Amino acid sequence: MMLRSALMMALKDHSIRAGMSQADAARHFCVTQPCVSDLMRGKINLFSLDALINMAVAADMRIESKA
Incomplete structure (x- = not known):
C-alpha cells in the first residue's frame, strides 16, 4: 500500500510540475x-x-527501491 501511495504522489507531482492538463497527463502516462x-x-x-509502475515507465520516470 505504501508503494502504491508513493507512486501515485510521484505521478501526480510530475504532472503538476509539468503543468499538464489531465488529458495531457493521460497521453503522457498512456492511460x-x-x-x-x-x-x-x-x-x-x-x-x-x-x-502505477507502467504509468511511471511511460512517463520516463526513474523508479528506485530502497530495501
Missing part, C-alpha cells in the same frame, strides 16, 4: 483521462502497483 482524474483524487484502491 485514459478518467484514470488520471482518479489518480489526482487519490483513489488508491483503483490502481494496482503494476499499473
Whole structure:
C-alpha cells in the first residue's frame, strides 16, 4: 500500500510540475483521462502497483527501491 501511495504522489507531482492538463497527463502516462482524474483524487484502491509502475515507465520516470 505504501508503494502504491508513493507512486501515485510521484505521478501526480510530475504532472503538476509539468503543468499538464489531465488529458495531457493521460497521453503522457498512456492511460485514459478518467484514470488520471482518479489518480489526482487519490483513489488508491483503483490502481494496482503494476499499473502505477507502467504509468511511471511511460512517463520516463526513474523508479528506485530502497530495501
